[in-house]
Amino acid sequence: MPTGKNKPITIIGIDPGIADTGYGVIREENGKLFVLEYGSIKTPAKTELPERLSALRKKLSVLLEKYNPDLAVVEQLFFCTNVKTALTVGQARGVIIVSLAEQKIKIIELTPLQVKQGLTGYGKADKKQMQQMVKAVLGLKEIPKPDDAADALAMAVCGATIRKYC
DSSP: OOOOTTSOEEEEEEEOOSSEEEEEEEEEETTEEEEEEEEEEEOOTTSOHHHHHHHHHHHHHHHHHHHOOSEEEEEOOOOOSOHHHHHHHHHHHHHHHHHHHHTTOEEEEEOHHHHHHHHHSOTTOOHHHHHHHHHHHHTOSSOOSSHHHHHHHHHHHHHHHHGGGO
16 A cells, blocks of 8 residues: 555554553545544453463454554653553563564654644643544544543554654
């Protein structure tokens, strides 16, 4: 698939998590954005971490095979309040990055601040403002659920803009 700056492309946004990994797949064509799919990859809470990471990788692989994205936008870790959570999310993020790299998908990493600023123009936008902008920009009838999916769609939208400068 061509990936020139004016060619149509498929972009996947990913909001990493161990319990829920949000994803949003969009297509940019002729300056317009179209939602292909969004949702959350869930892993069972009472399962050991290696099995959860394996399940995440398998489910992500199915998405990558289905949509064959040209670009992935992955949220960078940007919190340190709970070290245990940060470590497990970091491991999930590592599985995601490796899965994308193995498919030779270009990766852009953005912090939540960058996504907020890119989508709303305000780096301290709250979750509701972000969700409303995702809904408006993508022409959706309602705010995407779950929240992780809305965050992932926001990343994909930012990726559509940023890719023109990469």
